[in-house]
Amino acid sequence: MDDALDPSALQAARERLGEAREEALRRWDSVQSRVEDLRRDRAEEPADDEHDPDGPTLSSEWTMAEAQRGVVESAIAEIDAALARVEDGRYGLCLRCGRPISPERLAARPSAATCLDCARRASRSPR
Incomplete structure (x- = not known):
């Protein structure tokens, strides 16, 4: 049986x-911009921002x-x-067991590398 997806x-x-990659890159740009803003704010603010009652600290925002x-x-x-697997x-084939990943799982999570059974087993196993 051929488990490959059709063209x-x-x-x-x-x-x-x-x-999804384009969206992730846009999110990365946004987060990177925020990190740069925080880096600039940290350089300009006094080192002790932990006692500022006006909101979150630069340290917590940085984290x-x-x-x-x-x-x-x-x-x-x-x-x-x-994309490399494509x-x-x-x-569309599970990297753990080699069985096909369900079309529903791939539709919900196109980057899925494992079938649902293997993903569940992995989430339950101690690390």
């Missing part, structure tokens, strides 16, 4: 992934911005890996 499904996946940047970078890496013919 039209692969093209649709390529397009969805491309759109949040860095975390957001990491999430976006991870999403871009997942999308790039999925090109080498492995897209």
Whole structure:
């Protein structure tokens, strides 16, 4: 049995992934801009912003911005890996068990690298 997606499904996946990558890059630009603003603010503000009652501290905003940047970078890496799988013919096949990933899962998460069963097993296993 051939588990490969047909050419039209692969093209649709390529397009969805491309759109997702463009959106992720826009988010990355936004987060990067925020990080640069915070870097500039940190250079201009006194070192002790922890006692400012007027809102969140620069340190907490910096931490949040860095975390957001990491999430976006991870999403871009997942999308790039999925695009590579499209090109080498492995897209739509679970990287753990080799079975097809359901079309519903791929529609919901085009960068999915595992089938739902393997994803569930991985989320339950201790790290």
